[in-house]
Amino acid sequence: MRIPRHRLLVSITASAALVAGFTLSVDAFGSAGHRVIGTLAELHLNGTRALKEVRRILPPNQTLADAAVWPDTIKDPIYEDADTNIFKLRHPAHDTYHYANLPFQAERYALDVPGARPTDIVQTTREAIRVLKNGKGMFSQREALRIVAHLVGDIHQPLHVGTGFISSSGPLAFVEPTGPTGWRPTLGGNLLVYGPENRFNLHSYWDTHAVNITMEREDVPTYAARLYREVKPSPTWTSSGDPDSWPAQWATEGLAHSREAHKGLRLVSDLGPDEARRNAHRWAIELPSDYDARARPVIRQQLALGGYRLAAVLKAIWP
Ligand SMILES: [Zn+2]
Numbered sequence: 001m002r003i004p005r006h007r008l009l010v011s012i013t014a015s016a017a018l019v020a021g022f023t024l025s026v027d028a029f030g031s032a033g034h035r036v037i038g039t040l041a042e043l044h045l046n047g048t049r050a051l052k053e054v055r056r057i058l059p060p061n062q063t064l065a066d067a068a069v070w071p072d073t074i075k076d077p078i079y080e081d082a083d084t085n086i087f088k089l090r091h092p093a094h095d096t097y098h099y100a101n102l103p104f105q106a107e108r109y110a111l112d113v114p115g116a117r118p119t120d121i122v123q124t125t126r127e128a129i130r131v132l133k134n135g136k137g138m139f140s141q142r143e144a145l146r147i148v149a150h151l152v153g154d155i156h157q158p159l160h161v162g163t164g165f166i167s168s169s170g171p172l173a174f175v176e177p178t179g180p181t182g183w184r185p186t187l188g189g190n191l192l193v194y195g196p197e198n199r200f201n202l203h204s205y206w207d208t209h210a211v212n213i214t215m216e217r218e219d220v221p222t223y224a225a226r227l228y229r230e231v232k233p234s235p236t237w238t239s240s241g242d243p244d245s246w247p248a249q250w251a252t253e254g255l256a257h258s259r260e261a262h263k264g265l266r267l268v269s270d271l272g273p274d275e276a277r278r279n280a281h282r283w284a285i286e287l288p289s290d291y292d293a294r295a296r297p298v299i300r301q302q303l304a305l306g307g308y309r310l311a312a313v314l315k316a317i318w319p
Contacts, residue, residue, distance in 0.1 A: 031069045031072065031073075032208075032211050032212065032215060032220060033153060033157070033207065033208075033211040033299075033303060033306075034065070034068040034069045034072070034149075034150060034153045035065040035068060035069060035220040035224075036065075036211075036215070036220055036223055036224045036227070036303050036307065037068055037149075037152065037153040037156075037303060037306040037307045037310055038063060038064035038065030038066070038067060038068035038069075038149055038153075038307075038310070039063070039064070039065045039220055039221055039224035039307070040224040040227055040228055040303070040304070040306075040307025040308070040310075040311075041064050041149070041307045041308075041310035041311040041314070042054075042063060042064050042065070042311075043224065043225070043228045043307070044228070044307065044308060044311030044312075045064075045311045045314060045315070048315060048318075049318050049319070050311070050314040050315045050317065050318040051314075052318075053314075053317075053318045054067075054145065054314065057141050057142050057145050058142065058145065059142075064149050064310070065220065067145055067146045067149040067150075068146070068149040068150050068153060068310075069150070070146040070149075070150065071094065071097070071098070071146055071147055071150040071151070072098075072150065074087065074088065074094070075094075075095050083142065083143070087143055090138075093119065096117075096119065096120075097119055097120070097121065097124040097147070097151070098121055098150075098151065098154050098160065099120065099121050099154065099160045099161070099188055100115055100116050100117065100120035100121050100122060100160070100161050100251065101115035101163045101185060101187065101188065102114070102115040102116060102161055102162055102163065102251075102255065103115065103162070103163065103164075103165055103176050103177055104162035104163060104164060104174075104255055104258035104259045104261075104262055105176045105259070106162065106255055107252075107255070108248075108252040108255070109122055109161060109248045109251035109252045109254075109255065110248070111123070114177060115163065121151055121154055121155055121160055121161065121247070121251070122155070122161070122247040122248050122251045123247075124147060124151060125147070125148060125151045125152065125155065125247040126244055126247050126248075127139065127144075128143075128144040128145075128147040128148045128151070129144075129148060129243055129244065129246075129247075129313060129317065130244070131143075131144035132144050132145060132148065132314075132317045133243075133317050148310070148313065148314075149310060151247075152250075152306055152309055152310040152313065153306045153310075155247060155250045155251055155254060155306075156250065156254065156302040156303075156305055156306040156309070157206055157207060157254075157302065158206050158254065158257035158258050158260070158261040158298065158302075159188040159189045159202065159203050159206050159207075159258060159261060160188060160254065161251045161254035161255060161258065162254060162255040162257070162258025162259065163185065163186055163187065163188045163189065163258065164186045164189065164192070164258075164262050165177045165183040165184065165185055165186065166183065166184050166186060166267065166281075166283060167182065167183060168181065168182055168183055168184050169182070172267035172268075172269075172270065172283065173267065174262055174267075184280075184281050186202075186283070187203075187279070188203045189201060189202030189203040189205070189206070189261075190202075190203045190204075191279055191281065191282045191283060192265070192282075192283055192285045193271070193282055193283070193284060193285065194284065194285050194286060194287060198271065198282070198284055202261070202265075202285065205287075205295075206261060206295070206299075210292075210295040210296070210298075210299045211299055211303070213292055213295070213296060214295070214296045214299040214300050214303075224307065227300070227303060227304045227307065228307075231300065231301070231304035233308050237305055237308055237309065238312070239309065239312065243313055243316045243317070246309070246313060250309065257298065257302070260294075260298070261298075264287075264288035264290075264291070265285050265286070265287065265288070266285060266286040266288075267283055267284075267285055268283070268284040268285060268286055269283065269284045270282075270283055271283060271284055
């Protein structure tokens with residue numbers, strides 16, 4: 001949910017959706033996963049005080065699913081609503097709140113690991129939780145709720161915390177960036193490309209393609225209800241201690257998912273700069289033949305977990 005839009009995939013998905021008669025929103029690219037998590041969280045919150053607070057904070061008729069897509073929707077420079085201008089004025093770098101770039105080899109998330117920042121995904125989620133709890137901080141209540149609803153989803157995606165770095169000399173390999181040189185960043189897989197004319201990238205694979213193949217043809221409410229019925233919370237889903245420490249715990253789990261997501265990838269060649277000359281390097285990769293089969297259960301689990309934990313953090317804020 002960072003760089004360019006996966007236009008070919010969008011058009012394929014959209015035409016498949018039209019042919020099959022399903023409703024998929026094309027403009028809200030990559031939004032299905034966020035909407036599932038918001039919808040699922042509302043199922044977990046049914047009848048709670050937390051859900052009443054959510055309704056009070058959001059505009060009339062908006063749901064947690066709507067809240068969860070807002071931080072991506074506003075990346076579109078053309079989109080505006082009554083809340084966008086002031087948010088963008090105060091947060092010109094809001095698109096950088098969605099991720100951290102820790103090497104996937106890192107054992108745990110911490111602010112002193114390279115790639116973590118004071119406004120990365122973990123620190124921004126913490127701040128938004130603090131705003132919802134205490135009523136003050138760098139966001140309004142409504143902004144904070146939308147940010148928590150969105151970033152809890154992003155943090156459970158495999159490539160929003162842990163990323164690969166590639167050797168800058170010798171054979172192409174994923175390396176740990178231990179010194180100031182000798183490596184290059186792949187930006188959460190955005191610079192790892194594959195497919196016809198290298199149109200697809202690994203980041204979009206996980207944010208969109210993997211979600212689509214996991215949901216198959218079900219729409220968001222149906223799929224969220226299925227997860228609610230079929231994936232039962234396990235004790236390992238419960239975060240320990242103060243909610244302030246939960247985003248870092250989730251990010252540490254995410255590093256393990258990022259390691260898995262990089263396993264078996266073949267680094268084919270260094271393609272050099274992209275056409276827009278925004279990045280000095282991109283790399284062609286090949287996905288292992290069982291990659292989709294490996295991705296589906298991961299996504300299913302992470303969507304279920306994201307919805308459960310979004311509800312859990314809101315219940316902790318409003319017991
Ligand atoms: Zn995002």
